[in-house]
Amino acid sequence: MEQASRTLRLLQGVPAFAGLSGAELERVYACTSLRVVGRGEIVAMAGDPVDDLAIVASGRLKAREGGASGHETGQGDTVEAQAFYGRGPASSTHEALRETVLLSIAWDDLVAAYAATPSLIGSCLSRAFNGHAAAANRVKASSRLLVCPAGANARLDKATLDALLLALEETAEVRVLRQETFGGSLPGALALDDPAMAHWLQEQELKFDVTVVIADGSDHAFAADAVCEADEIVFLAQGGATELSDLERHAIERRGPGRCSLVIASDGIEVRKAAEWLPPRPYRTSLFIDFSVPRATAQLASALLGRGCTVVATSSGVYAAAILGALQAFEASGAPATALAAAGSAVLPAGMLACGVTLADAEDLFRELANPLLWKRAGRAEVGLYDALAVDAVLGSALAGLDIALASRPFAALSLSLAKDAPAVHCGGGLHAAVRAGLLPPGLLPPLIPEDGAILVSGECETEALLEAAERLSSAPPVFLHPAAPGLGASPMSYRQAVGGSQFRLAPFQSPGPIDKRLRIESVLGAYQSRRRRPVDGAHVTYAVPVAEGIGPTDWGEWARLRDAAFDWMSAEIEKTHAA
Secondary structure, eight states, X not given: OHHHHHHHHHHHTSGGGTTOOHHHHHHHHTTEEEEEEOTTOEEEOTTSBOOEEEEEEESOEEEESSTTTTOEEOTTOEESHHHHHHTOBOSSEEEESSOEEEEEEEHHHHHHHHHHOTHHHHHHHTTTTTTTXXXXXXXXXXSEEEEEEOSTTOOOOHHHHHHHHHHHHHHSOEEEEOGGGGTTTSTTOOOTTOHHHHHHHHHHHTTSSEEEXXXXXXXXXXXXXXXXXXXXXXXXXXXXXXXXXXXXXXXXXXXXXXXXXXXXXXXXXXXXHHGGGSTTOOOSEEEEEOTTSHHHHHHHHHHXXXXXXXXXXXXXXXXXXXXXXXXXXXXXXXXXXXXXXXXXXXXXXXHHHHTTOOHHHHHHHXXXXXXXXXXXXXXXXXXXXXXXXHHHHHHHHHTTTOBGGXXXXXXXXXXXXXXXXXXXXXXXXXXXXXXXXXXXXXXXBOOBOOTTOOOEEEOTXXXXXXXXHHHTTOSSOEEEEEEEOOXXXXXXXXXXXXXXXXXXXXXXXSOOSHHHHHHOHHHHHHHHHHHTOOOOOSOSEEEEEEOOTTOOTTOGGXXXXXXXXXXXXXXXXXXXHHHO
């Protein structure tokens, strides 16, 4: 029964079967069989027909040759699904990186099931290719996680490792394997690729959420084998020996930097010293964790195991306060964001939270931005509506020392590069730059031009690229937040009257009347940006956080009202979800 339940969950994770009823799923389950392939065995050969739909139950495959060359397939992924349903040849050759268990469905058996249960045809084939394009970039939950030390001649600190393992075991059903499990280098010790050991490992792996392999650095051969077997590799960094180790070079060469994460143990060291670990390591993520704080370690465990949710947020101007209130509701609910990705002004609260600043402390920056003296009209209108000097000074002071690459939760910010006419993802560097680029809709502040010459403005409308960036951070399902500002309503004056009066072009920041509020250029731009927002198809759940009528994106004095309303609304929505 346990095996059947796990198999049904695997089937539900396949797009073609995601919409099936319980009875339909049972009918497909009757067509399945388990197949075990050894390390190095070929599962599908490029150019050959694909007569079986193979779903990885545990283990890992790597594609070579063809269009998918280099792509790895892990637990829950299908192998050559498009060729299977299209009755065409395999696009690539897929080889097992370690002993792998496949859940297989033969084409003839599936056709027989369709004949016996006609509703399956509509339920399955209509969804057969959903999510196919995004699968290559999305991080999948790991079934085997390797933890080893970073840096030359390093060893794992026992207290740090114990804190991490405790957090992992409190988060999921975890099996921990060490060198001692295999006998280390003692006579008669078993190797990871020993057929008997590999078969036992795979049999046991199906009973756990994740297998954590510990390589403390004392046995390089064991660690090198574990690198080849792992789904994801976590390098723990401590001390000052920041040079790449031989094991790290081996992992980059054999598995690629996208399979590696760097976790720097704070141990009271300065951010400046911690940053020295970053340059030689082009890893997928890097985090700066205080392992003496159980909450921080628990958040790391959730991120590594793909538990919780990845909050993806976008907003314009002061509407970031609505995102602030929504994030506070998530934190208060006991289900904080595992990872965060943000664009537009939402980078401000999401980035500060990811970098370890409490949301209560983040409110201080909103109070500063609410000062009308900060928003001085620019002398040259073609540069931007507001002078950026005062805003830059406030942001630079408040966000000093916050580096995206040293966040305590996986985080990415997104802006729009006018130089390349393409989204720009910020996975490192000072948080100040990402916040400044997206603080207001384009045209209200001058574009940010960093040292590399890019011309950056708000990327609040680039939701497709934002979701892709979020999916590379964590396997936790994305939850999308955006403010829902009401329309401006009908204009009380004609176009000639609007453009002919100074109140349109140079209205004071605190505009008192409803006519000015409707016609201020910043309100018009803010409404235009929100209407351009692309549909959000990849998010697990989408929340449109209400914004009260009459609040424009530069009405910073309204930040507290926006935050409070969003907190109450989001708390009620979370409560509904828990009740359901």
